[in-house]
Amino acid sequence: MKQVIEILRSNRDRALAEMIELVRIPSISPGLPHPEAIGEAADWLERRLQRTGMDEVRQLVVDGHNPVVWARKHVSDDLPTVLFYGHYDVMPADPLDEWESPPFEPEVRDGRLFGRGTADDKGQVLMHINAVEAYLKYKGALPVNVLFAIEGEEEEGSEGLEKLLDSHRELFTADIAVISDSPFFAADCPSVCYGLRGIATAEIRVEGPATDLHSGNYGGAIANPAEFLARILSELKDRDGRITIDGFYDDVLELSPSEREGFASLPFDENVFCRELGSEGPYGEPGFSTLERIWARPSLEINGITGGFGGEGSKTIVPAHATAKVSMRLVPNQKPDRVLELLEKHIREIAPPEVRVSVSLGHGGHPFLAPIDNPHVRSAFKAMERTFEGDVHYIRDGASIPIVASIDSKLGATCLLLGIDVPEGRIHGPNEMLIIDNFHRGTEMIAHLLELI
Amino acid sequence: MKQVIEILRSNRDRALAEMIELVRIPSISPGLPHPEAIGEAADWLERRLQRTGMDEVRQLVVDGHNPVVWARKHVSDDLPTVLFYGHYDVMPADPLDEWESPPFEPEVRDGRLFGRGTADDKGQVLMHINAVEAYLKYKGALPVNVLFAIEGEEEEGSEGLEKLLDSHRELFTADIAVISDSPFFAADCPSVCYGLRGIATAEIRVEGPATDLHSGNYGGAIANPAEFLARILSELKDRDGRITIDGFYDDVLELSPSEREGFASLPFDENVFCRELGSEGPYGEPGFSTLERIWARPSLEINGITGGFGGEGSKTIVPAHATAKVSMRLVPNQKPDRVLELLEKHIREIAPPEVRVSVSLGHGGHPFLAPIDNPHVRSAFKAMERTFEGDVHYIRDGASIPIVASIDSKLGATCLLLGIDVPEGRIHGPNEMLIIDNFHRGTEMIAHLLELI
Numbered sequence: 006m007k008q009v010i011e012i013l014r015s016n017r018d019r020a021l022a023e024m025i026e027l028v029r030i031p032s033i034s035p036g037l038p039h040p041e042a043i044g045e046a047a048d049w050l051e052r053r054l055q056r057t058g059m060d061e062v063r064q065l066v067v068d069g070h071n072p073v074v075w076a077r078k079h080v081s082d083d084l085p086t087v088l089f090y091g092h093y094d095v096m097p098a099d100p101l102d103e104w105e106s107p108p109f110e111p112e113v114r115d116g117r118l119f120g121r122g123t124a125d126d127k128g129q130v131l132m133h134i135n136a137v138e139a140y141l142k143y144k145g146a147l148p149v150n151v152l153f154a155i156e157g158e159e160e161e162g163s164e165g166l167e168k169l170l171d172s173h174r175e176l177f178t179a180d181i182a183v184i185s186d187s188p189f190f191a192a193d194c195p196s197v198c199y200g201l202r203g204i205a206t207a208e209i210r211v212e213g214p215a216t217d218l219h220s221g222n223y224g225g226a227i228a229n230p231a232e233f234l235a236r237i238l239s240e241l242k243d244r245d246g247r248i249t250i251d252g253f254y255d256d257v258l259e260l261s262p263s264e265r266e267g268f269a270s271l272p273f274d275e276n277v278f279c280r281e282l283g284s285e286g287p288y289g290e291p292g293f294s295t296l297e298r299i300w301a302r303p304s305l306e307i308n309g310i311t312g313g314f315g316g317e318g319s320k321t322i323v324p325a326h327a328t329a330k331v332s333m334r335l336v337p338n339q340k341p342d343r344v345l346e347l348l349e350k351h352i353r354e355i356a357p358p359e360v361r362v363s364v365s366l367g368h369g370g371h372p373f374l375a376p377i378d379n380p381h382v383r384s385a386f387k388a389m390e391r392t393f394e395g396d397v398h399y400i401r402d403g404a405s406i407p408i409v410a411s412i413d414s415k416l417g418a419t420c421l422l423l424g425i426d427v428p429e430g431r432i433h434g435p436n437e438m439l440i441i442d443n444f445h446r447g448t449e450m451i452a453h454l455l456e457l458i
Numbered sequence: 459m460k461q462v463i464e465i466l467r468s469n470r471d472r473a474l475a476e477m478i479e480l481v482r483i484p485s486i487s488p489g490l491p492h493p494e495a496i497g498e499a500a501d502w503l504e505r506r507l508q509r510t511g512m513d514e515v516r517q518l519v520v521d522g523h524n525p526v527v528w529a530r531k532h533v534s535d536d537l538p539t540v541l542f543y544g545h546y547d548v549m550p551a552d553p554l555d556e557w558e559s560p561p562f563e564p565e566v567r568d569g570r571l572f573g574r575g576t577a578d579d580k581g582q583v584l585m586h587i588n589a590v591e592a593y594l595k596y597k598g599a600l601p602v603n604v605l606f607a608i609e610g611e612e613e614e615g616s617e618g619l620e621k622l623l624d625s626h627r628e629l630f631t632a633d634i635a636v637i638s639d640s641p642f643f644a645a646d647c648p649s650v651c652y653g654l655r656g657i658a659t660a661e662i663r664v665e666g667p668a669t670d671l672h673s674g675n676y677g678g679a680i681a682n683p684a685e686f687l688a689r690i691l692s693e694l695k696d697r698d699g700r701i702t703i704d705g706f707y708d709d710v711l712e713l714s715p716s717e718r719e720g721f722a723s724l725p726f727d728e729n730v731f732c733r734e735l736g737s738e739g740p741y742g743e744p745g746f747s748t749l750e751r752i753w754a755r756p757s758l759e760i761n762g763i764t765g766g767f768g769g770e771g772s773k774t775i776v777p778a779h780a781t782a783k784v785s786m787r788l789v790p791n792q793k794p795d796r797v798l799e800l801l802e803k804h805i806r807e808i809a810p811p812e813v814r815v816s817v818s819l820g821h822g823g824h825p826f827l828a829p830i831d832n833p834h835v836r837s838a839f840k841a842m843e844r845t846f847e848g849d850v851h852y853i854r855d856g857a858s859i860p861i862v863a864s865i866d867s868k869l870g871a872t873c874l875l876l877g878i879d880v881p882e883g884r885i886h887g888p889n890e891m892l893i894i895d896n897f898h899r900g901t902e903m904i905a906h907l908l909e910l911i
Contacts, residue, residue, distance in 0.1 A: 202674060206772045215736030221655060221857025224787050225699075225757030226748045227732070228741040231782070232695065232760050238688035246678075279680070283668030283778075288681040288812045295679045304678025307685050308775050309766035314783060319659045319820050321785040323759050325736075329684070330767060332774040334677050359741045367772050404674025 009452050012139045017445055020135050021118070023053070024444065027093070027127045028111040028120040034071060034094035034161045043071045043157050046093040050074040050130070050155055057138035059153070065173070070165025071157030075176060078141070078151040085458060086150040088179035088418060089137070090408070091130035091186065092159035095122035096433045103435035116441055123439040125432035129185035129424060130155055132444060136451035149458055152179055156408075159186070163408045170415045179418045181381050181458060184409060185447065187424030188432075190271055190400050192440070195393035197386050198422035200300065200374040200401035201409055203335035205344050206308075206367030209237060209352060211360050212326045217313065220321040228359035231312040231327040237362065238329055240355050241305055241348075246289045248305050248333075250351040253344065258337040260301050264377065267399050268296045300401035303344075304334045332367075334403060341369025371410040374401075375419050381458060385421040388454035392446045393425075423450065462905050465592045470898055473588050474571070476506070477897070480546070480580045481564045481573040487524060487547035487614045496524050496610050499546040503527040503583070503608055510591035512606070518626070523618025524610030528629060531594070531604045538911060539603040541632035541871060542590070543861070544583035544639065545612035548575035549886045556888035569894055576892040578885035582638035582877060583608055585897060589904035602911055605632055609861075612639070616861045623868045632871045634834050634911060637862055638900065640877030641885075643724055643853050645893070648846035650839050651875035653753065653827040653854035654862060656788035658797050659761075659820030662690060662805060664813050665779045670766065673774040681812035684765040684780040690815065691782055693808050694758055694801075699742045701758050703804040706797065711790040713754050717830065720852050721749045753854035756797075757787045785820075787856060794822025824863040827854075828872050834911060838874040841907035845899045846878075876903065 013020075031039045032046035047064055054062045054076040064072040071094060098108035098121045106112035111120035118128070133153070141147055154177060156166040170177055190196040213230040214223075242248050260268075275287045275295035289298040298304070312327025314320035333344055345366045356362035375382050377399050389397045402422075413420050425447035431437045466473075484492045485499035500517055507515045507529040517525040524547060551561035551574045559565035564573035571581070586606070594600055607630060609619040623630055643649040666683040667676070695701050713721075728740045728748040742751040751757070765780025767773035786797055798819045809815035828835050830852050842850045855875075866873050878900035884890045 204674070204774065206774065208772075213737055218735065219857065220757070220759045220761060220785050221657070221787060221855075223735070223752065224759045224785070224856065225755055226728075226740065226742045226751040227735065227737050229759050231763045232691060235688040235691035235760070235763070236697070238685060239692045242685065244689070275679075282671065282676070282680065284666055284680050285812050285814065287679065289679045298679040299676065302678055304673070306673045306677045306682050306774070306776050307688070307766065308673060308773060309768045309777065310684045310688070310763055310780060311765075311768040313760065313762035315762045315764040315781075319661075319783055319785060320761060321657065321659065321759070322761050324762065327763060328768075330772055332673055332677070332772060334674055359738050361738065402674075403677065404672065 006453065006456055009139050009143050010449055012143050013135065013448055013452060016135070016139070020131065020445070020448065021441060024118065024123070024128050024131050025111045027131065028122050029109055031109045032094050032157065033097050034158050035097055038097065043094065047072045047074050047157060050093055053134060054153060057134060058141050065169055067165045067168045073157070073166050073169060074153065074155040076153040078147055080147050080150050084149050085180040086152060086178065087458065088152040088154060088177060088182040089133040090154050090182055090184045090412065091133060092126045092156045093130065094157040094160050095125065096160050100435060105436055113441065117438040118441055119436055119438045121437055124426040124430040124437055126159065126186045128439040128444050129426065129447065132185060132425070132447045133183065133451055135448045136455065140452050140455050148456055152177065159408065166408065167411055170411055174415065177416055179416060182412045182416065182418040182420045183451070183454070184420055184422050185424045187402060187422050188426040188428050188430060190398055192427040192429065193395050194272060194398060195389050195395060196398040196400040197382065197389060198400050198402050198424070199377055199382050200337065201372060202403050202405055203339065203341055203372035203410065204332060204370045204405040205335060205341040206330070206332040207345060207348055208328060208330050208365045208367065209234065210326060210328045210363045210365070211237065213360050214323065214325050217322040217325050220323050223323055227323050229323050230360050231324050233357050233360045234312060234327040234329055236357065237352060237355060238307060245291050247291065248303065250347050252347050253303070256339045256343065257303060260297060265297065268294065268300070271296065271398055271400070299403035301336055303336050303339060306332055308332050334405065335372045337372045337374040339372060341371060345369060370405045370407045371414055373410050373413050373420060375421070379419055381419045381421060384457035385423055385454060388450045388457055389423070391453050392450040425450070459906065459909055462592050462596050463902055465596055466588065466901055466905060469588070469592070473584065473898070473901065474894060477571065477576070477581050477584050478564045480584065481575050482562055484562045485547050485610065486550050487611050488550055491550065496547065500525045500527050500610060503546055506587060507606060510587060511594050518622055520618045520621045526610070526619050526622060527606065527608040529606040531600055533600050533603050537602050538633040539605060539631065540911065541605040541607060541630060541635040542586040543607050543635055543637045543865065544586060545579045545609045546583065547610040547613050548578065549613050553888060558889055566894065570891040571894055572889055572891045574890055577879040577883040577890055579612065579639045581892040581897050582879065582900065585638060585878070585900045586636065586904055588901045589908065593905055593908050601909055605630060612861065619861065620864055623864055627868065630869055632869060635865045635869065635871040635873045636904070636907070637873055637875050638877045640855060640875050641879040641881050641883060643851055645880040645882065646848050647725060647851060648842050648848060649851045649853040650835065650842060651853050651855050651877070652830055652835050653790065654825060655856050655858055656792065656794055656825035656863065657785060657823040657858040658788060658794040659783070659785040660798060660801055661781060661783050661818045661820065662687065663779060663781045663816045663818070664690065666813050667776065667778050670775040670778050673776050676776055680776050682776050683813050684777050686810050686813045687765060687780040687782055689810065690805060690808060691760060698744050700744065701756065703800050705800050706756070709792045709796065710756060713750060718750065721747065721753070724749065724851055724853070752856035754789055756789050756792060759785055761785050787858065788825045790825045790827040792825060794824060798822060823858045823860045824867055826863050826866050826873060828874065832872055834872045834874060837910035838876055838907060841903045841910055842876070844906050845903040
């Protein structure tokens with residue numbers, strides 16, 4: 006292993022130069038402002054993977070979608086297969102005038118590489134490729150079978166790859182999936198993320214009179230949809246923040262004492278956290294810390310509420326209807342369909358007869374969890390421990406990454422979320438950057454992981 | 459009196475022709491699409507009033523406002539003074555393609571005159587002028603002193619006239635004001651309106667985090683402004699529709715048993731009323747009928763609610779803020795300032811500490827009431843009884859007409875709301891019309907009133 010690491014270290018300049026080359030390609034997917042750049046980035050990666058000594062490198066194209074760059078190195082049927090997932094598409098770079106150096110002219114400043122896509126996700130993709138290449142070149146053979154799937158639509162919902170997972174499942178079948186597209190808990194706190202929340206969305210619509218009515222001519226004598234919507238919304242959670250939908254918590258997998266201890270040991274001050282957000286203070290389900298609430302407890306949030314007059318000044322009406330969009334974040338072992346069913350039932354039960362209430366169920370996404378005691382999760386932890394300074398922590402994330410849930414559920418692979426980005430990496434914003442040392446250490450981490458699996 | 463009525467009857471064709479002439483002038487005030495038409499209508503009325511034999515006819519102009527056509531006939535300091543109020547401005551005529559005949563080419567169909575401004579308010583203005591003229595011409599002298607104030611900004615808020623009431627109060631000082639700018643309870647139910655509700659508006663804003671937050675990364679751990687706004691709104695009224703603001707009902711003048719009887723005797727079916735509005739059924743403060751709730755009980759309505767994402771699809775955020783616009787309709791003897799103060803205090807008391815809650819107080823307007831047993835109200839009732847078929851009723855109106863409240867409070871005049879429009883007159887809408895027979899009878903009613911006062 007020492008030699009693999011040495012090769013990687015001697016190749017650091019080349020690795021950085023390559024990252025700069027890839028980041029120069031403005032492969033923005035949302036809105037496709039540079040459609041040719043998508044093809045250019047995919048071709049670049051195809052060529053790059055060919056040089057690593059893969060058995061097979063292809064661009065998989067689903068009609069109307071950006072290509073997925075796919076590669077395979079088969080070693081033996083007896084060895085586990087590792088799928089390295091990443092994406093070459095990037096977010097738009099607006100607002101351009103807030104960038105200190107142009108987004109697609111990567112610049113090194115203070116040990117960081119600035120540019121759109123450095124952290125999200127081109128740098129991390131190259132980390133996988135460089136590690137596999139170095140291992141293969143030095144050792145002659147990989148200790149696992151390897152697959153690459155580098156898509157070009159992650160910032161738009163991964164539709165093309167989702168279709169391929171269904172139609173060409175055999176190309177992606179793996180025991181372990183390594184996904185490096187997430188940040189450390191903090192720059193000095195390397196972390197392995199082993200859980201994500203799922204999601205379920207819905208829209209609640211309350212209808213009253215056929216048209217907006219003059220509040221002088223009708224006010225006081227007609228049920229007001231905005232008022233009844235407010236009543237319904239305040240009956241979804243209690244005053245303390247606990248969701249009151251019957252059966253909502255039934256399937257929730259409780260945190261183990263060791264997980265809670267782990268979360269508590271993280272360098273996190275919930276008061277500072279709230280202050281930085283401009284919020285008055287921690288608030289949420291009683292009996293849980295802020296991190297527990299975000300990572301391991303389900304939530305229900307009103308995402309938007311609209312009804313009646315929203316312009317300047319006043320328009321004294323009883324609105325004809327009012328609508329709220331809500332989303333719930335789910336934790337293992339909640340199922341989006343089941344939760345939506347419970348929400349609908351609850352609203353049907355509390356719906357006042359004075360108005361017409363309807364619920365439109367939206368999309369759902371499953372939560373994801375790779376238990377801490379899973380041996381592959383432990384290997385990932387060890388690989389990170391060997392390469393990064395500071396204690397490594399197990400963390401979860403409150404967000405939902407649909408493609409992770411799909412890889413987990415469709416392929417049955419153990420997903421390892423091994424991102425080496427940092428929270429201040431400003432992905433999606435101006436001055437996105439990757440700490441160059443993290444990039445190099447991350448590459449070594451992947452090399453260690455290949456051997457530890 | 460018989461002769462006055464005879465004169466009026468012999469002049470019906472001329473009266474109708476004149477109304478047609480006045481309605482032809484497109485004196486729209488909102489947006490002023492035909493600015494010259496405002497002057498044209500004011501000039502037309504000035505000339506018309508000059509022909510009646512007034513002592514003095516003038517156009518009063520406040521800078522930046524449309525002229526108020528003003529006239530005076532002084533008979534004796536010992537006689538009461540009657541101010542006839544009306545307006546010559548009209549609403550825009552959109553949507554034009556829904557008119558069966560062009561809005562400014564008045565057409566008689568089926569005993570009705572169709573055209574913008576026929577009912578609101580040109581026909582009713584001419585009713586006043588024709589009655590005063592006939593009385594003066596036949597009898598040689600009026601039994602009261604008469605003032606006319608015909609403004610050109612009623613559809614825009616009467617700002618110019620309001621200023622004149624303050625700056626030139628002496629020009630408008632009267633004992634009685636006759637305002638014909640409102641409908642009968644029903645076409646076959648002539649009615650004297652003796653009360654209007656006041657109004658007070660406010661905006662409630664709830665602020666949480668400094669920016670919208672990702673509901674995955676923060677959901678469940680941050681107080682959601684939309685949720686807390688919903689809680690606040692559902693604590694302004696109880697489930698039955700009674701306002702829960704402390705002290706809110708303290709000043710409310712209760713209905714007398716005879717008023718309640720009067721309302722109950724009106725041809726009104728609250729279930730039909732609700733059905734026609736598309737509402738599920740009567741709803742409001744317990745212990746009161748629908749008409750009582752609209753006319754004589756205060757109300758609090760959410761006019762609009764906005765917060766977070768309101769577009770198509772879903773955007774899973776915790777919104778930074780949420781806002782509700784509310785308006786209260788007030789009844790005698792509630793005072794807008796006092797009620798707003800109570801609202802603000804109530805919200806301050808129930809405001810949860812997890813969010814920042816602010817209340818912006820909006821405009822206020824006083825309620826209006828001329829008690830049924832006021833002798834002038836009785837005279838109006840009698841004048842209507844003598845000229846219209848069917849039982850005359852005392853009614854109130856739930857809306858607020860600020861100029862009425864101003865005439866009432868600034869001049870101390872007893873306001874008589876003697877409109878002869880009908881609910882199906884479609885004022886402000888396409889195919890506005892005035893029943894021609896109501897116009898003629900209304901003119902006779904005003905003549906009778908002059909003598910009854």
